[in-house]
Amino acid sequence: MSQQESPLTPEQQAQQDKDNQRHKEKMARHKAKVDAAIERAQEERGVVIVLTGTGKGKSSSGFGTVIRTLGHGYQAGIVQFIKGTWDCGEANILQQLDGLQHEVMGSGFTWETQDKERDQRALDAVWPKAKAMLENPDLRTVMFDEVTYMLAYKLLDWETLKAALDNRPPHQNVILTGRGAPSAMRDYADTVTDMKMEKHAFKAGVKAQAGIEW
Numbered sequence: 001m002s003q004q005e006s007p008l009t010p011e012q013q014a015q016q017d018k019d020n021q022r023h024k025e026k027m028a029r030h031k032a033k034v035d036a037a038i039e040r041a042q043e044e045r046g047v048v049i050v051l052t053g054t055g056k057g058k059s060s061s062g063f064g065t066v067i068r069t070l071g072h073g074y075q076a077g078i079v080q081f082i083k084g085t086w087d088c089g090e091a092n093i094l095q096q097l098d099g100l101q102h103e104v105m106g107s108g109f110t111w112e113t114q115d116k117e118r119d120q121r122a123l124d125a126v127w128p129k130a131k132a133m134l135e136n137p138d139l140r141t142v143m144f145d146e147v148t149y150m151l152a153y154k155l156l157d158w159e160t161l162k163a164a165l166d167n168r169p170p171h172q173n174v175i176l177t178g179r180g181a182p183s184a185m186r187d188y189a190d191t192v193t194d195m196k197m198e199k200h201a202f203k204a205g206v207k208a209q210a211g212i213e214w
Contacts, residue, residue: 046140046172047190048165052148052181055195062143062175063090069173070099074140077101077133079126082146082178101139103129116153123155130164137169148178148185158184 008016049065051058069076076099080091094100105126133142150156165174165188176185186192 045170046168046174048188049173049175049191049193050181050185050189051175051177051193051195052179052186053193053195054179054197056197056200057195058177058179059145060090061193062145062177063094065173065175066094066100066141066143067097069141070094070097072140073099075099075101075138076141076143077103077136077139078143078145079103079105079130079133079147080145081105081123081126081150101133101136103133116155119153120155123150127156134164134168134172134174137172139172141173141175142168143175144177146178147176148181151182151185152180158182161185162188 049062051061063078066076066078078091078094078100080088080103082105091102095102103126105122130144133139147156147161151158151161162184168174176189181192
């Protein structure tokens, strides 16, 4: 008989029973807290989610939530304000799925164009389509990817965006992504995740690659 199969001594059995009881009591307390939180959260409405910070994964998290929405049979919309000119892996898959509206600003990174008038024209062309998504009751979730840059570079002002958010259908969820979300956006949102960068391969000289960065 192996050591693992040896019967427990009375002392070991007593300790195991004590540990099991302690674990059971801990989980019971945790369940009570979870049940109480669920009982409190009875309001039914759409939420605004802000995914910001210097860390990697903001857009990916947003795309994942859109996939979750589609997986439940709802419709969704995405507007890409910055990365739309890239061969974006998530968007390539999402565009093949039923129930998704997808728009692209199309001018790429504003620090690449270095032409604010061109960027403004691109924003002015896509904003009516973005606003229409926020007016569409058929869209359960709408994602504005990298929209914080539009505010930072003063191509779109917060009050205009806020007014569109205020007037959206009550059940509609909105995801706003991008670095440097302003305090007004953070205060307005129901959920804010600030992703912190601890390390990044790119800063160590590793080349950005398809399938990881985009």
